[in-house]
Amino acid sequence: MTERFDTSHPPFNRLSNSQRKQLVGALDVAYFRHGETLIEAGEHCEALYIIIKGSVEESSPSPADSNEIYAHYTSDDLFDVRAQLEGTSRHRYVATEDTLCYLLPRQLFVEFYRGNHQFAAYFDTSLARRQQLLEHAQQQQNLAEFILTRIDDGNLQPCLTLAQACSLQAATEQLHQHKMDAALVTLDNGIGIGIVTRTNLLHAVMLDGLPHHTEVGEVATTPVVSVSKGDYLFNAMLAMTRHKIKRVAVMAGDDVAGMLSLTQILSLFSTHSHVLTLRIARATTVDELAVAASSQQRLVATLFNNGIHTRFVMELIAALNEQIIEKAFQLVVPQPLHAHSCLIVMGSEGRGEQILKTDQDNALILEDGIDWPALPQVMATLTQTLQQLGYPLCPGQVMVNNPKWVKSQSQWLDTLDALIRRGDGNAMMELAILADSHAVAGNRSLLPPLHERLNLHMAEHELLLSAFTRPALHFQLPLSLFGNLKAGKQGLDIKQGGMFPIIHGIRALSLEYGVAVTNTFSRIEQLAERKVLEPQTASNLAESLKLFIKLRLRQQLEQDAGGMLQHLRLEELSRAERDLLRHSLHVVKKFKQWLGYHYQIRD
Structure with a gap:
């Protein structure tokens, strides 16, 4: 049976050919019945366990520790790496069903760990380092595929x-x-x-x-x-x-x-981003702009399939989205009014984290005293134009064709004050939307006073911050009682269970500490610089969010699902990706616990 062991997946693909032969030759197979203990806490652990089939629960050493469940392992997962290096295991491992495992002798694992830096690096506790290794392997495959691109009419320049x-x-x-x-x-x-x-x-x-x-x-x-x-x-x-x-x-x-x-x-x-930028800039009609905007998803797929880092893709697409929306504003809104109004985007677009086009989330700030009789008709046209450019209508009507989201600067400031006074759940949601607002067209100086007013209110009200943060703790983590990845019929809800707690929790901290930027990654960096977050915590949160976005984006591109997909199909993830996902969700779990303590939220 050991001859069928697949050494092509991480971390074993980092072994040399001779080491792989040693590995396969040294593997043993063991069978454990349901309820049987594989490793007892405090005991010497003489092998690394690699599950062939079945499942294993990792828990605290004794009932005195409330029998806390740390993780749940299934096919292709491996454990207990720490015990291989320390000699004894800190936790108990019990089969939760009949389980079959490969056993890799500890002595050989340690030999590989000490003699092969790439193999050892995989087991580094840094989530960032593990993702880097996985991405490197994917980039090599993508580069090999791209090298095989042929010269054809699609990439030829005409010749004079x-x-x-x-x-x-x-x-x-x-x-x-x-x-x-x-x-x-x-x-x-x-x-x-x-x-x-x-x-x-x-x-x-x-x-x-x-x-x-x-x-x-x-x-x-x-x-x-x-x-x-x-x-x-x-x-x-x-x-x-x-x-x-x-x-x-x-x-x-x-x-x-x-x-x-x-x-x-x-x-x-690399990309066709510079070509797309030129097309956007040169567009003189909505139809021309629509042609340019239609190639955006193809650009994302090209970048992603060529191994470009997820955060770079986000920053590039955010810049292109801003150019497209700004151009639409310029084509639709009469030029004399550009200096007296400001179009803002919110949600993922406002944070610069939208990769594929999602629902419109926008609003308009007018300069005080401006008389614009045709305003409703122009905003209706702008909403329709953005829809034509591939931005779907917002089901919640957070768009400029809704008078609620079109106000003068003074009216917006009064609105913020009123929302603060109300302090209910709906008010907190509207404040969260406005907290991520970003100016993309018109007179951008109209927006900063709104951010300043919001930051001033939130920084001074501890109870308000607690109410504001509570939604970050509301959604359940997609982990089972056994610490395993938990998926429903549609898949694992990565948006509510993984992304939202990080995004909203970091948003709350940014309002408390006066962080002006709206991008979640930039907010994390500034919170770490101000020592609100420990460096390791900040790194793990950023890497976890990047992983969630990356896995979601890949399945969106495969399903051609636009920006609407929020569930991951676990069966399409590799063992290494499932391991990273489980690790990242535990990072989210710890962050939620920290938020609850920081804001004194008790359910």
Whole structure:
């Protein structure tokens, strides 16, 4: 049976070939009946247990400790790593059903741990380090796939071809007219073709003093390095590197099919974000803007599938979302009113944490005293435009087509005061929405006074902060009584059970301590700098939230679910991902306990 042990998954994929053979040769198999103790607390532990099938509960050593359950392990999980290094186990491990395990001798595990740094690093208690190792393995696979991308019409640049007798002035004019920075030149000397760039033309005239009527053939560079259409993009990049050039011609048989530049290939190997940004900036109609916005999900998939870090993807998409919404505002709202109104976004968009488009959450702040009779019609058009651009309507009507969310600055300040006085659950929810508001268009200076008023109120009212924070403790963690991952029919609710407690708890702390930024990760960093959070706690919270977002995003992309999916399908996660997820949810559990103590919340 040990011959079937799969060493291709973390952490065993980090072993050398000889170590893997040692591992497989040393494994034993043991069977434990339901209720049988595998490891007793305080006893020497002479093997690492790897579950083949069944389940095992990790609990406190004795009933005197209220028999606290720490974790629940199932197929492919392993334990007790700490005991391998310390010699004895701190906890009790009991089979909760008939269980079959591989046993890896402790002596061999310790030998691997001490002799293989990558293997040892997997067991580092730092959640950040473990995620880094897992991401590195995924990036290697994604890079291998991307290297196999071929040159086709979708990634070719059109090519301008000039006659040898074309003058330098005419060549410059044609490059300018076609918005190109290089052209091929047909030569009559038997060489075939040459290449000329704008830099060549500039140097010919300004440095070499050639007349404008000089034939372009005299400054064309030869020979032209070429690749074939259908070849790998990676080979084109290798050709450029080898010949120390920035462009290659692409041939379809004996004919020129186009050209590739190094800048273009690097962009294809990374993202098309710069192209999308240009399309947004150049859009003059809503239809043109919709075409640009429609490619956003493809950009996210490209970034994610190429192993780009989740937080970088979030920051990039947040910037692009802001550009799209700002452009929509500019196209819909009359220009004279831009300086007298401010469009704000809230929720995940306001925090800069929206990756795929979710429901609209927006509001408008008007400068005091502005008379705008057509305001309702314009805001209705803006809401409809954003819907056309892929932002669904908000079921709760938190949108600018709802008069409740369109007010003058003074009215908004009065609204904040009224919500503070009410202090009920609905008021706290509206305050939470406004706490994450971010200005994206118009006169952005209209928003800061609202944040200042809200921070002032919250910092001065301990009871209000307690009521505000309570929802973070409301939702149950998706962990069973045995510490196992708990999923319903739809899957594991990662939004309410994992993401919301971190986001809302950090939001409350930020209001208490006057942290001005709205992004959760930035808030965590500033709270750590102010010593509100311990460095390890801050790191674990950030890494846990990043993991939740990453796992959710992957399944959203696979299901084409937009930003609406909030349940994870556990069967699609690897053992290492399930282990990280369980670890991260325990981080959330400890944070909720800390919040309850900090704000004296007792249910």
